[in-house]
Amino acid sequence: MALQARKDFKVVLKRKYFNPNLSRRQNISNGCAKRIPAPQWVWLLNHWKSDEGQLKSEKNKATRALQLNSRHTTRSRSNAVVLDQLELKEGRQIGRAELYVATHTRKDEKPIDDYSNDKIDEIRRKFDEDPSLIAEETHDNDFFSTLFPKERSGRRCGLGLLSGGATSGRIFEALVEMQEVREENKKLWSAVQMLMSNQAKLQQQYDELKSEVSAPERCPSIESSPIVNPGSPDHLQSMNGDNQADSVSHPKKKHEIQLEETRNTVLPCLGKTKSKIPQRTHHQK
Template identity: 30%
Template sequence: MDAYMDIDAVDLGNVMGSNLPSSDTQQTTINDVPCNMEVAVIETAHDSDTEDEEFSPGSKRRGNNKPNWARRGSVEILKFNNQGQAVEPNETVARWQRYLGLMVKDHTLFGLDVLDWRTFRKTKVLDEAWCRIKRTIDWSDPETRKKSRKIRYTVERKLNDRWKQFKAKLRKEWYAPNWGTEARFHCGDKRVNNNQWVKLVDHWETPKGQRRASANKRNRAKKRMSHTTGTKTFAQVRNQYKIEHEGAEPDRCTMFELTHTRSDGKPVDKESEKAIMDMRQKISTIKDAKRASHLPEIITNIEINEVYASVLGKEKHGAIRGFGIGVRLDDVPDVLVEKRGAQLEVQALREEHEAELDHIRKESQEREAKLRDEMNKQEMATTDRMKRLEMQLLNQQAMFERFFSAGLLPNIVPISQNGAANLNFPTEMGTHNNSLQTSSVDAFETPHHVPISPSTLQKKHSSL
């Protein structure tokens, strides 16, 4: 079902901050794309193809420009890469960038008095913005539908970037020139809600706001290089390279040359020229070393990242240079990242925890080895005792056999190792407890006690 909304000149002026004639308004038809909210896309007319037209004090007013995006309920066909970045067609991508840039200037959605971008996520503002954006894109391609989650992530990152840029421009044009005067509380840009502007100015003048502004100014002053892509995104440059090289991805050093070299082949500035020469020199050194070692002169992705980091430094803040907004560290393998601040603390805690685990594991292994040694010693001691008992038993059996062979004892079945022997004494033979120095005498069965005369015993002993 299509949703329709009529926007008159009064409503349009309240929303976008411009007093346009009623002829510039239109009835907007929004295609039915699955969405959790029923919202309307507000479109305004403008004159130029630039992203927007801010009005500096004393400049001639030209009016707000229009996104020229998804007019009259139509949908736009875009091709996205695997990271959710729009890459084709070029003209549509340019209008797509302007459309996102104008959306963050709608104070009914993205208020200037909001100090933390995450607030928009908590208040469902980003859900509403994505719902509007989603309705303007053609989702008939299955590949585009599969990338919906990444497309939204990239869109939110771009909106965040455009929102910060918009506030920075307003500060430069309307706050900095009027600093210290009452005029700083009035913004001449008609798209800005004045109540939100006053709150933003109050925040800038707090100690926290001043510290942040000073830090941003110092960081901005460190920038020494500029790229030459203009309105074309890095994702488009990378996609064009893939088309021209049969699907091959440009490495990071090649990408730096593509984005920092003019059409005549000259670097955009001296810093870029030095960086390009250093990269080429390091790559040439690696190839020479491989050639000397009779190895293929193929530069791996790991080696390219090492060269890139040695010239331009490691990556910071979770972003990756040369890939554009929306690409995360997980999307690019083997990237060297500089760890600082909380990351260093977390890394130190992790290493300390791992060292403690190793110590505990080592102590456990030592205790286990000690216990195993003690058990082995006990087993060996038990085995020795069993052997000694077995030898004693064999010695006793040999003694009994000598007694029987001498006629001192009746015939006896040899003692078995598995149990006591069956000893059968004749009725005329008695027993003499003192003649057997063994603990197994009690095992003999003596049904009758026949006294033996001392003379008989003396004769038997003499025969031995």
């Protein structure tokens, strides 16, 4: 609404204050009666005098010329306002055909274009034949409807689902396809969520296994373990105690194997110990 009002105001400025036969400097000096600030008036003049502005103006004129019954003399006033003003002035009801004559006639009583001229001549001729048509009430088959019948084409405009035109089937198919795509997207999203959950579980299991593998084995090191003399009586007694405990809790065959391993371990140690005793005694002397 505001944009249309701005366009209408520029039309008024151009029609009333702009002279295409004058130069840009002369139009600037003439001004626009301070309807808008001076910088804005200069900008409008530059646009109207430019090649782009003139080409656009000619194009719009040609487009409006192709549109029959599109021109009128009411400017920014609506037909409802003009109708109310005419009824107040004449003191009677005004029909739509008479309103058309008033909105398409200039101040010099000439029609606005050739199309309007033909329609106004037909309206006046019908009024002379039947004066009751002047104040005819509006209905579907009134004189104005016969003079300007509604254009009917094979293809209806508007929303296809509401008007039932040729586009209704295509719109319905598009809606069905859209619904199918939405359902498929829901299934895909549920599958993605399941994969993400499984990935999180696998990552957790991987972290646990990695921590177990990277953890050091809990066994005493050689430096931290106590030094035990293999030939000491306490060591032999503890080994014998361990052997006796194992003999009670294990089968006979396993006990014999352990005794053999102990014999193979202790006897060499005793031999080494005996060979070292004289050297220590001589060193002490």
